[in-house]
Amino acid sequence: MGEEIVYLSELLGVKVFDLKGRRIGTLRDAALVPLVDPVRLDRYLVGAGPGWLSIRYDQIETVGSEGIHLKDERLTPYHSDEYMLRMVRDLLDQQIIDSQGRKLVRVNDVTFAREREDGHDVLKILEVDIGLRSIVRRVLRGIVSPASIRRLQERISPRSIPWEYCNILEADPQRRVRLNISNKPLEEMHPADLADIVENLGHEDRNAIFSNMDNEAAAELLSEVEPDIQTRIIESLETEKAADILEEMEPSEAADLLSELEQDTSEQILEEMEPEEKEEVEELLEFRDDTAGGLMDPGYISLREHATVAQAMQELQKNKEVLENLHDIFLVDHDGRLRYSVPLPKLLFAPGTTPLHELASDPLLLVHSDETQDRVAEMFDKYNLLTLPVVDHRERLIG
Numbered sequence: 025m026g027e028e029i030v031y032l033s034e035l036l037g038v039k040v041f042d043l044k045g046r047r048i049g050t051l052r053d054a055a056l057v058p059l060v061d062p063v064r065l066d067r068y069l070v071g072a073g074p075g076w077l078s079i080r081y082d083q084i085e086t087v088g089s090e091g092i093h094l095k096d097e098r099l100t101p102y103h104s105d106e107y108m109l110r111m112v113r114d115l116l117d118q119q120i121i122d123s124q125g126r127k128l129v130r131v132n133d134v135t136f137a138r139e140r141e142d143g144h145d146v147l148k149i150l151e152v153d154i155g156l157r158s159i160v161r162r163v164l165r166g167i168v169s170p171a172s173i174r175r176l177q178e179r180i181s182p183r184s185i186p187w188e189y190c191n192i193l194e195a196d197p198q199r200r201v202r203l204n205i206s207n208k209p210l211e212e213m214h215p216a217d218l219a220d221i222v223e224n225l226g227h228e229d230r231n232a233i234f235s236n237m238d239n240e241a242a243a244e245l246l247s248e249v250e251p252d253i254q255t256r257i258i259e260s261l262e263t264e265k266a267a268d269i270l271e272e273m274e275p276s277e278a279a280d281l282l283s284e285l286e287q288d289t290s291e292q293i294l295e296e297m298e299p300e301e302k303e304e305v306e307e308l309l310e311f312r313d314d315t316a317g318g319l320m321d322p323g324y325i326s327l328r329e330h331a332t333v334a335q336a337m338q339e340l341q342k343n344k345e346v347l348e349n350l351h352d353i354f355l356v357d358h359d360g361r362l363r364y365s366v367p368l369p370k371l372l373f374a375p376g377t378t379p380l381h382e383l384a385s386d387p388l389l390l391v392h393s394d395e396t397q398d399r400v401a402e403m404f405d406k407y408n409l410l411t412l413p414v415v416d417h418r419e420r421l422i423g
Contacts, residue, residue, distance in 0.1 A: 028137070033161045033162050034088075037050050049070040049072030050071050051071075053110050054069060055109060065081055065146075065149070076101070077099045081146060083095060095144060117131065119131075120154075132154060133153040151187055154220075158183075160173065160176065161177065227260060251284065266293050280313065283313065316399075317422070323349075323423075325350065326354040327354075329357055334376030389412060390412065393423075400412065
């Protein structure tokens with residue numbers, strides 16, 4: 025069974041045709057019946073003359089931006105039904121709220137999966153769209169073709185909320201949609217999308233999210249949140265939970281966050297961290313934020329200056345957790361002084377017996393830990409760097 029994406033904005037206003045291909049009206053709205061199926065579009069509401077018609081999902085042969093074709097013409101007039109959740113009336117342009125009724129984001133469009141079941145098209149709601157992509161679709165609808173809009177939107181990052189995180193408030197006279205943050209695997213959402221929501225939540229809801237999330241997922245989410253809100257979140261958590269989350273963050277990010285907290289709070293969290301992560305973060309806290317030392321990541325791979333490609337590959341196998349952000353291997357002498365920097369791609373095509381220093385970049389570029397951030401930025405820009413090693417006053421590699 026295939027699955028295709030269809031947007032509500034593409035469907036509104038499309039023509040509806042009977043079995044003989046005659047137009048009977050245009051689509052004005054569509055509705056779920058949550059008590060029957062929480063994701064399948066059950067009714068299509070068609071404007072036909074002065075009134076509306078109600079079409080069941082199983083009366084439709086095909087549905088898409090080119091039109092809707094029926095397979096059953098036994099249609100009935102539409103009568104307002106409270107058990108329906110209508111896409112235009114109840115979702116489109118409505119605010120999603122939190123559990124305290126605070127407005128978070130506006131719904132700009134709705135995304136469906138189109139599936140073929142029992143010989144006819146069925147639409148199932150996937151997510152509500154809240155970003156620029158959905159605004160572009162709305163603005164350009166009717167001006168350019170749906171295919172052209174889709175090509176254009178590929179240049180824009182999507183922002184959406186999966187439907188399972190949305191609850192309709194049945195007792196609410198405004199029939200508002202609420203963000204559901206209880207008993208749901210929020211870590212499945214993209215951290216950047218969830219961060220947009222978290223930044224607008226109240227204290228209790230933020231705390232509920234971070235207290236119940238997996239530590240790694242919480243760390244990714246915290247990295248996407250604005251700095252001032254980061255500190256409020258960490259301050260609101262139990263010390264042990266805060267420490268667990270910071271352990272999963274990049275050391276430089278964790279150090280930046282701790283430096284914004286009250287000293288007592290920062291020290292309490294550090295005491296709860298594992299020794300290795302604690303040591304890395306404490307080293308960074310010794311440096312000013314606007315220096316190379318304050319900006320550096322203490323995680324790197326270094327080998328003795330006479331090491332070979334084979335030894336480097338073994339070291340990489342043992343340190344897979346740092347590979348995502350690793351671009352170079354550094355070679356140091358017996359005192360830890362930096363001697364060479366070797367780009368990782370060069371290892372891929374060299375025999376295992378090759379001395380690493382033969383593959384080193386020339387000249388060796390580095391900065392001292394007290395160098396200003398402006399100078400660091402200047403070097404990255406001037407030499408088009410991905411990595412810049414940081415050394416102490418004795419030329420020893422520290423990050």
